Amino acid sequence: MSKEKIKVSLSVLENPYQLMCEPHDRNLLIESAELLNTHLQDLRNANPKLSHERLLVMGALQMTFDLLQERQTLAHEVSSVNQLSARLISALDMANGELPLNK
Incomplete structure (x- = not known):
């Protein structure tokens, strides 16, 4: 590449x-x-x-804050999806007569 x-x-x-x-x-x-x-x-x-410098610093801080909030939200959503996936796999295993996996 x-x-x-x-x-x-x-x-x-x-x-x-x-x-x-x-x-x-x-x-x-x-x-x-x-x-x-x-x-x-x-x-x-x-x-x-606002001075040019303060404008840039405040803009950078706000955009960084927004980015970190989005990352936190995404991490929470990924965790929720993983938990739901584990429950679905466990339910499917039980429906198929298998023992659930311990993870």
């Missing part, structure tokens, strides 16, 4: 940035910059007196 990188030009709060990424990650990187821009613009509109 090739590790060839391409240069992607992005703009965040009207500031240009060039980042390197693998070709298959290009669209995701562009979408990430668009999401960041939208979030920062909303934050700027709500807090017009």
Whole structure:
């Protein structure tokens, strides 16, 4: 598999940035910059007196918090699915006359 990188030009709060990424990650990187821009613009509109630096820090903190909440939710959902799967397997084993597996 090739590790060839391409240069992607992005703009965040009207500031240009060039980042390197693998070709298959290009669209995701562009979408990430668009999401960041939208979030920062909303934050700027709500807090017009924030300095550029504070705006970026507050935006990064909020987006990181949102990401961690999503990870926590996903972990909880995966745990619930695993528990349900174990109960279903146990019920199927009992229905087939087999002893349940101890895991």
